[in-house]
Amino acid sequence: MIAVGQGFDVHQLVEGRPCIIGGVTIPYEKGLLGHSDADVLLHAVSDAILGALGLGDIGRHFPDTDEAFKDADSLKLLEEVWALARERGYKLGNIDSTIIAQKPKMAPYIPQMTEIIARALGADSTQVNVKATTTEQLGFAGRGEGIAAQSIVCLLKDVISS
Numbered sequence: 001m002i003a004v005g006q007g008f009d010v011h012q013l014v015e016g017r018p019c020i021i022g023g024v025t026i027p028y029e030k031g032l033l034g035h036s037d038a039d040v041l042l043h044a045v046s047d048a049i050l051g052a053l054g055l056g057d058i059g060r061h062f063p064d065t066d067e068a069f070k071d072a073d074s075l076k077l078l079e080e081v082w083a084l085a086r087e088r089g090y091k092l093g094n095i096d097s098t099i100i101a102q103k104p105k106m107a108p109y110i111p112q113m114t115e116i117i118a119r120a121l122g123a124d125s126t127q128v129n130v131k132a133t134t135t136e137q138l139g140f141a142g143r144g145e146g147i148a149a150q151s152i153v154c155l156l157k158d159v160i161s162s
């Protein structure tokens, strides 16, 4: 069985917050605002997995009204989401993701993000792809008001390889 899911998330960029993306703290003058650590990439990946499983989204599993998730480490949330996939017998096929940000430059941090996501999903880093794009200064991302991320995941169960 093959299950696919997609995830999309946006967080506002503000002063006085750390800029944590894909589990990596990126040195930058602003950071992402949220109830949790606001790791926009890990949220998109988590939502993609929940989508593939038909289990809603991270807001349903980790409500932003619950103090338990205040400043939560999104890597821990991703690990909890992945446990739901594992319990149902799924393995990771592959993940592809895009970070949409005018700044900061993501390229130097992408290998580390890839490793972190792969490790959380019990996968090899070759199964995880992370990309980044600007929006050529257009829209909220282009004005540096926020960062978005999108992700698509393919999960595999009982697949007989030829």
Ligand SMILES: Nc1ccn([C@@H]2O[C@H](COP(=O)(O)O)[C@@H](O)[C@H]2O)c(=O)n1
Binding pocket: 100, 101, 102, 103, 104, 105, 106, 107, 108, 131, 132, 133, 134, 135, 136
């Ligand atoms: N925040 C970003 C955005 C982009 N990159 C890298 O730069 C390349 C060119 O971006 P364009 O939006 O002009 O296509 C892109 O392919 C990424 O490799 C980045 O590192 N950080």
Ligand SMILES: C[C@@]1(CO)OP(=O)(O)OP(=O)(O)OC[C@H]1O
Binding pocket: 009, 010, 033, 034, 035, 036, 037, 038, 039, 043, 058, 059, 060, 062, 063, 064, 065, 069, 070, 072
């Ligand atoms: C992750 C959660 C959980 O505290 O909070 P936020 O960091 O605000 O992130 P968001 O992507 O808006 O929604 C899911 C939330 O429930």
